[in-house]
Amino acid sequence: MSEQPVSQQAPVAGGADLRPRVEKLLGDILGLMGFPARLDMQDAADGSLSVALHFEAGPPPGVEQGRRSQVLDSLQFLLNKMLHRPGVDRRWVVLGCGAHPEPRQRREPQQPQAAAEKAPAQQAAAPAPKAQAAPPPPPAKQQAQRGADKQAQRGAASKAQADGDERTLAVEEDAALREAVRKLAEKSASLGRFYALAAMKQDDRARVLKAVEGVVGLKVAAEGEGRNRRVVFTPEKPAPLPKRSLLPDDDEDDFDE
Template identity: 60%
Template sequence: MSATQTPSAPPAPSPALSPGEFRARVERLLTDILGLMGYPARLEFQDASDGSLAVALHFEAGMPSGVETGRRSQVVDSLQFLLNKMLHRPGVERRWVLLGAGVLPEPRNRKEAPAPAPAPVPVASAPPTPRPPPPARAAVAPPAPVAAPARPAKAAPAAPAAPAPAKRAMEADERTVEVAEDAALALAARQLAEKASSLGRFYALAAMKMEDRARVLKAVQGVPGVGVSGEGEGRCRRVVFTPDKPAPLPKRFLLPDDEDDFED
């Protein structure tokens, strides 16, 4: 007979981190992520009233594209989602981290359940008063028959309605938009296009107005080794830089899979 194998015991949960250790871990993760993004920032911490940790990001080299002070953006929301995913692992006490651009974010508003409506109070109703019988009516002679009016001629069928005009496209082509040139934006767009071509990297500029996307597309015309186009619809529309010869991302630029890698 073969020896029976005893099932292994589940791993013990990790001990809860102290507030100082939790802040140090958040600061380490945010510093590494913002460094890889190319937007280093000074971090300001404050304990929120709902138990979460509020962090203000004071960018040292200017705000990223689409980020404004004191307002929510896709960049900050994505960074907050990624950070909480890395912090909330099995066996670790959960504590949410809220991020704000330039200012401390407000704590989450928890909606309270509405109070139940009071039950209706039964009201005793008075007994119905008996109605008197209706008076007798005198007999009325039936009306004389009336000749039916002549039927009018059948109207001709209406002409079919003209077809509705074609629905406008959700997004106009930015290359056809006439805008004034922005020298600073044009220089930054050309530098990003040359970087995508030389390194073989994919880049995208999101949360931009249609006029700014048009300025970027016109500024990068003629840059060799990279294709630039507008993709998406509505708020998700962005300018994408696609290199002609993509290159794999070096391992040292990838985010670590285990928190122990941050200790090195």
């Protein structure tokens, strides 16, 4: 049973029937994940619905109490996709582990007209400084600076190449990882299922890409940037999921936005 403290704020449109739906969907999803949790809901200051997840047997891997994680971000994205139908008022739901998440600070955009009026006033108040040519550095310093610039350019090019294709990295083979990844690749090709491996280091992504070489029936590539970069398994012959495996209230119209 979820705890629903009474909020002192005015009710938000669409909030009357939102909490039961959130409780039902989250309960089903967390149950399928194998990590049931007690839900503590309250109205946030920014108008969203804040939900604190108190896991009964400990949080899932990659989730820490009081901190954001890719697991909770993905679960939050999926939940809001399932809750919000096209053409209806939307109310965002935010998730936190063991506590309510802190509201994010939003920066107000500067008005173009006010900024344009402020710039001429500042230019008129402050006299224009006289341009002074900087003295050229000594020849030794010029050579050292050119060498440092070239080295920085080579390092940036090397990093860009590594981020673009991890297959070019030289890494030591991990036998256990290679065996597990090849089994996953063969399963993706035979069943026609899409899989993705996230939250991996660059070296591990390189090991995964090298391990699946030679597996027929699918394409494996690294996609995304930064912490969202992941290895995606794409079968050549995708197969639709059976209806009984779809999540409750799942609607293909939610993904046509």
